[in-house]
Amino acid sequence: MGTFFTILIIAVFVNNFVVVQFLGICPFLGVSKKTNNALGMGIAVTLVMTITCLITYPIYEYILTPLGLEYLEIIVFIFVIAALVQMIERAIKRFSPSLYQAMGIYLPLITTNCAVLGVAELVIDKAQMMSLLGISSMNLGVAVLYGLFAGVGFTVSIVIMSGLREKIDHLKMPGPMKGFPITMMAACFMAMGFYVFNMIG
Amino acid sequence: MTGKRFKTIAFDGLLKNNPTLRLVLGTCPTLALSTAALNGIGMGLAVTFILICSNVLISLLRKTIPNAVRIPAFVIIIATFVTIVRMVLDKFIPSLYDSMGVYLPLIVVNCIILGRAESFASKNTVLDSACDGLFTGLGFTCALTLIGAVREILGAGAIFGVRLWDFKIEFFTSSAGAFFVYGLAIAIFNAVYSKVENVRRSKTFALRMLPKPDVSAPDNLDPDASGEAEKANTTADVTAKEVK
Numbered sequence: 001m002g003t004f005f006t007i008l009i010i011a012v013f014v015n016n017f018v019v020v021q022f023l024g025i026c027p028f029l030g031v032s033k034k035t036n037n038a039l040g041m042g043i044a045v046t047l048v049m050t051i052t053c054l055i056t057y058p059i060y061e062y063i064l065t066p067l068g069l070e071y072l073e074i075i076v077f078i079f080v081i082a083a084l085v086q087m088i089e090r091a092i093k094r095f096s097p098s099l100y101q102a103m104g105i106y107l108p109l110i111t112t113n114c115a116v117l118g119v120a121e122l123v124i125d126k127a128q129m130m131s132l133l134g135i136s137s138m139n140l141g142v143a144v145l146y147g148l149f150a151g152v153g154f155t156v157s158i159v160i161m162s163g164l165r166e167k168i169d170h171l172k173m174p175g176p177m178k179g180f181p182i183t184m185m186a187a188c189f190m191a192m193g194f195y196v197f198n199m200i201g
Numbered sequence: 202m203t204g205k206r207f208k209t210i211a212f213d214g215l216l217k218n219n220p221t222l223r224l225v226l227g228t229c230p231t232l233a234l235s236t237a238a239l240n241g242i243g244m245g246l247a248v249t250f251i252l253i254c255s256n257v258l259i260s261l262l263r264k265t266i267p268n269a270v271r272i273p274a275f276v277i278i279i280a281t282f283v284t285i286v287r288m289v290l291d292k293f294i295p296s297l298y299d300s301m302g303v304y305l306p307l308i309v310v311n312c313i314i315l316g317r318a319e320s321f322a323s324k325n326t327v328l329d330s331a332c333d334g335l336f337t338g339l340g341f342t343c344a345l346t347l348i349g350a351v352r353e354i355l356g357a358g359a360i361f362g363v364r365l366w367d368f369k370i371e372f373f374t375s376s377a378g379a380f381f382v383y384g385l386a387i388a389i390f391n392a393v394y395s396k397v398e399n400v401r402r403s404k405t406f407a408l409r410m411l412p413k414p415d416v417s418a419p420d421n422l423d424p425d426a427s428g429e430a431e432k433a434n435t436t437a438d439v440t441a442k443e444v445k
Contacts, residue, residue: 020376023303025228026312071288074306075280082273112276112310114229121303176392180225184384191377 006133007142011149013197015132017115018157019190024115028158029183031106033169038162041106042155046148048085048110049119053147055080056120057140077120085111115154119147160190207332214336221344222390226312230304231345232379238361241349243297244304245342247290249335251282252314256322256334263323275318280309313341344386352382 017023024045031041056077064070089107093100110116123129123143130138133146164186173182220226227248234244255278259266266274287305290298298305308314317337322330353359356373358366372378 019380022229022233022376022379023307025232026226029225029228071284074284074287074309075277078276078280078309082276112312112315114307114310117310118303118307121306125303176388176395181384181388181391184380184387188377188380188384191375191380195375195377 003133003135003142004145006135007145008149009197009200010133011146012153012156013194014200016153016157016194016197017118017150018154019187019194021118023118024113024154027106027109027113027115028154028161028187029180031109032158032162032165032183035159035162035166037106038158039155040102041109042151042158044106045110045113045115045154046151048081048088048107049116049151049154050144050148051084051088052081052116052120053123053143054140055084057123057143060124061140073121073124077117081116081120082111115150119150123147157190157194161187164190206329210329210332211336214333214338215340215343216394218337219340219344219390220313220316220337221341221348222387223394224316225387226316227341228383229307230311231348232376232383233304234301235345235349235352235379235383236374237353237357237359238346238349240297240300241345241347242342243294244301245338245345247286247301247305248308248311248313248341249338251279251286251308252317252338253331253334254282255279255314255318256330257327259318259322260325260327260330266323271323272315272319275315275323276309279314279318283308313337348382348386351386352378 011017015021018025018028027041027045032038059076059080060070060073064073064076085107089100092107123138123146126138129142129146130136133142135142161183165183168182168186177185216223218224221228221231230244230248234240255275258278259275262274262278283306286308287298290301290305317333321333325333350360352373353361354365355370356375356378358364358369373382
């Protein structure tokens, strides 16, 4: 139980994927204009990240490492993620058309989302994960939980950002600051907020 | 390839379509690895190398790859080159390999490389694509080095790892500082770029305007042409006013 909360706090707040580790910045800037869209994107990313960890961790641990093929990890992972996103898209379309309407458009974007490949690469680096979470052994459960909560962290930050942007767009500002620069400034203040969580560790 | 074409590709890659400052692509490595100027150069050169290689290969294969599976094919090609770069860096420059960490494999999903493959290499000749890869990569490298240098000077009181003074503001090396400097860099670059572009445009307007009255003034039979000349005149005035 203690491990569970450690992973939750560290993955969602202390090492937030977007504003602390800079993973998944593209959707964070691109799909954060409206809160509804941001929430849809966040849920889709969380789903894909969790399932990615569930599949890539065993592949690396039980297939690539015993065969001495660790150097193929990037190609294998990107292939798994692309196939997975396709399958999830088909499954959602088949079983819940209304859900597909809501988040179908975000799914193809997720293949090239650094957050997904990033979490797959992070959880296989055992030494770093164990020192980060302060645990003595790494297993599939921890990997999947980390993927899940990293996705939740992504959702939290993208939803906060969309809330900020809905206000920002109506403000007066100098011309060159419009668009990306002012969004970066808002992200800067968010990052300051999340920086406080560093003190917990 | 003609000199003019080369010039256009170079101008597009470095300034007009600068991937970092104009198009805001590949933001993740920009924010994460601009803590120091040297990291920026390392990341930039790695991306440049992969961009040239993948552009050349994709351009060679552009008629062979079926349209329906082109994106997966591009991704696999890029992933292969990233794996090669990763193994080389791990063997020969371990310090850079360590400082890049997880962002090195993430070059695979860098939007710049896939974007150039899709929008340029899959439609142009091999030499053009190689040049495009080189200049887009250099544009990325310059921007990353610039942001890295600003953050390193203000945040660590050093440049390229050489100590300058003891004064430092740690905010600039933190994640919040990354967003701050990057946002300001985009704003300043866009402001300067649009100013320069305005001046250039008003100059070309002035050049285009000069012969016009000579042609339409003597007979004055062509009302459309003079109307156009007038229009050009007023636009040039407006741009000139904006510039002032």
